[in-house]
Amino acid sequence: MTTGNWWTAALRESVNGERPLAVVCNGEALVLFRNAAGELCALEDRCPHRRVPLALGTVTPKGLQCGYHGWTFSGTTGMCTTIPNLREDERVPSRYGARAYRVAESNGFVHVWLGEGSPADVPLPGADYQPRGSEFSGAAVVNIAHDEYLAAMLDGPECLLEFGSVRMTDFFLGDPRVESGHLVVDRGAVWTMRMLPAAFVIDHPLIVRTAVPLEGGTIRVELLDADEVPLVTVYIASSVNRRGTTSLCWRGFRHDARVVGAPLRWHLARRRECAPFRIHQMIDGAALAALLVAPSRDLAAARAAQRALMSDAA
Template identity: 65%
Template sequence: MTTGNWWASALSEAVNNKKPLAVACDGEELALFRDASGRARALEDRCPHRRVPLSLGCVVQGGLQCGYHGWTFDGESGACSDIPNLHGNERVPPRHSARAYPTREADGFVHVWLGEGEPQGTLPSTGYQPVGREYSGSAIASVPHDEYLAVMLDGPDCLLEFAHVRMTDFFLGDPREEEGCLVLDRGAVWSTQVLPSQFVIDYPLMVRTAVPLRGGMIRVQLLDQEEIPLISLLIGTGGNRRGTTSLCWRGFRHAHQPAKVPLRWRAARRAGCPPFTVKTDIEGAALARLLVAPSRDLRQLRRPSLIPVREAV
């Protein structure tokens, strides 16, 4: 069995106390909602009675109510707290429980603990400190999760873009391990650059991509020559059904602005235009053209971590 990990499964604003949110992350299908206290909860998206998705139900005072026969489940324990057709002197059998997952909410994400073991460690969004306006979203990408992570190193321009910036294929050093991630820097230029990127000696910009060795939180930054951040972006990813990848992201533009920037960049900043785009329609031909390079290291490092048999028994 594999060890557990925190996964950023949804944006905080997407989870409410009215309608449960169906998400799939790391192969687990979940129903997210907020209980009476406003705390985010996660149950397996399957009623133990007739296997109907709980996300088709509704949130009630006592928890999450299945839309089929009205069974209600507590968000913290998963225990069935009410069955409508039981008599007053009948108790709900304890075996009628939905699987509950530990949750923590921070930095605008709802994190869910998936896998074995007790929840531990820092949340993947730790350290995210937005300044000013945030830009967020969610989507499902038609790319398998492992491939999505690999492409984020081999060719991130296939998956996202920064406004008025062109990423290059020039790596500024080898991939390196930092704080549980494989980190890679690549040169970038303003889209108004006259010379082709292969003739640029000193790149005015840098794209730093940090892909997790465990879990699914990707960190991407656009930096200037002095490595001062211009844009920071967090992308929560997880394996969804049928070889797709769930995405939810938050990002912002830093206050710092280099002296030499295109007029388009300044104008877009003043107008409050989104500084980045996370692509949802991904071109298969572009992925096929990518060389497998730094992602080789990632595949090796992301091999499943197994719990010793003596500890699992």
């Protein structure tokens, strides 16, 4: 049984061959960059010489050069290729190397394999994100622990994101269910122009569907009409950062579906190609504390059931 997992670490456009990118993914400090051949590389963000972050260094034709003493490391193997004060006839000891990670790209995301085992038969998290039309993306570190972020995405996603001209309600449309390795919850939503308060709406014209992973941090959030036709799809990659915070990067897009009953603001935003959603980068602690624990209670049980199935299969 594999004990590792692919984690989404960054947006593709954030990783280049000019400047290294420091990220913390599932609690591990990494540095991402592209080498001279354009290959995607990921190393532990610590020089094995003096433990200085390699992200403070420079990308060179020979690899990533530490900014402290100039040691240079291959991005694909992590081996030290150059030490400035060595003579030309001296070889760099093989033990001088930085830890290298397996990396892969999919649909605009950079993924890193963390943990043991082989990633050969494990699908990339970004494989199920199929963008169409204009995309809207971003990255942030938010002031909430990762487990709490996942729980809030099930219990009250309005604390974490919003859709333009849409108000989410606390009315759940059925029980939580497990689909494709995610715990999925549907809740009713309304256009903000409605005269009645959301609590008095019986037939919800919109659905907000949140899918939280049983393993990893690949969240899907969809805005659907009453017939479950997708209007907006957002893919949020989340993982543990330092000091009880959470790393996020996201991509999303507006579908081409015809929208009935939407307010004028929705149509104007679409015409102007404004982002149809907003990820909150500062979490309101009071709103978070007021959330009732509801669908998130099923997350631990669903995770335990999946792990039992995987153990039996192994």
